[in-house]
Amino acid sequence: MAELVIPITESDSSADIAAERLYRKQRLAAAFRLFARFGFSEGVAGHITARDPEHTDSFWVNPFGMYFGHISVSDLIRVDHTGTVVEGDRPVNTAAFAIHSQVHAARPDCVAAAHSHSLHGKAWSSLGRLLDPITQDACAFYEDHTLFDDFTGVVLDTEEGKRIAHALGDAKAVILRNHGLLTVGHSVEEAAWWFITMERSCQAQLLAEAAGTPVLISDESATATARVIGTHIAGKFSFQPLLDRILREEPDLLD
Ligand SMILES: [Zn+2]
Numbered sequence: 001m002a003e004l005v006i007p008i009t010e011s012d013s014s015a016d017i018a019a020e021r022l023y024r025k026q027r028l029a030a031a032f033r034l035f036a037r038f039g040f041s042e043g044v045a046g047h048i049t050a051r052d053p054e055h056t057d058s059f060w061v062n063p064f065g066m067y068f069g070h071i072s073v074s075d076l077i078r079v080d081h082t083g084t085v086v087e088g089d090r091p092v093n094t095a096a097f098a099i100h101s102q103v104h105a106a107r108p109d110c111v112a113a114a115h116s117h118s119l120h121g122k123a124w125s126s127l128g129r130l131l132d133p134i135t136q137d138a139c140a141f142y143e144d145h146t147l148f149d150d151f152t153g154v155v156l157d158t159e160e161g162k163r164i165a166h167a168l169g170d171a172k173a174v175i176l177r178n179h180g181l182l183t184v185g186h187s188v189e190e191a192a193w194w195f196i197t198m199e200r201s202c203q204a205q206l207l208a209e210a211a212g213t214p215v216l217i218s219d220e221s222a223t224a225t226a227r228v229i230g231t232h233i234a235g236k237f238s239f240q241p242l243l244d245r246i247l248r249e250e251p252d253l254l255d
Contacts, residue, residue, distance in 0.1 A: 020053040031192035036069030046116030047096035057081040063090030102161030110184040112191035121181035124202035134214040138201040139225035151178040190235035
């Protein structure tokens, strides 16, 4: 019998590998359904990935070209470090592999990464600026997000993915200039939550700056707020109401 390993997430599931895998896949399918609800899909763009708890150089991801809002657990595919689909019979988005394989490799502490071409995230990204601490919620990203200050076209090779991972550093999120947002987390829930709330923080700052000059939260207060709402546990916990909602409204996501 295979020896059980300690889960690499802070998940509440048992240490059993199969249970941990299912745990991650269920949250991943739920995250896609929520991304669809929030309108984060743009054609075939966007991907959320969850590292496999056993084959840790591979990850689970959405099949290329499938609507986020139709994704169930059984639709998810697993892609190894060479870009080969090793579980599932649908293709992977080349950009998903090029970006996420490098982010997962560079951040062994992270279980999940999320990226899509959500409207306010991509609008904000075109400014080539970091988010300012103008609201309590935006403080989750205070001194914990970066800017990939480059755009050379669709990311189709892992060298570009490496550069994005390098720009991300040890932060929870990176703004990809002229492209959109990318977030990571120690759990699927956390990565998905940072994406959702970062998109809304982009919208809030766009709205505020369209109306006037926002008052900045002080460095001291922003740092203190980040310590409360910006932690791994806080990110995971913040996703829970959304998870409860989507499980009640779309229980077939578990199929
Ligand atoms: Zn993209």
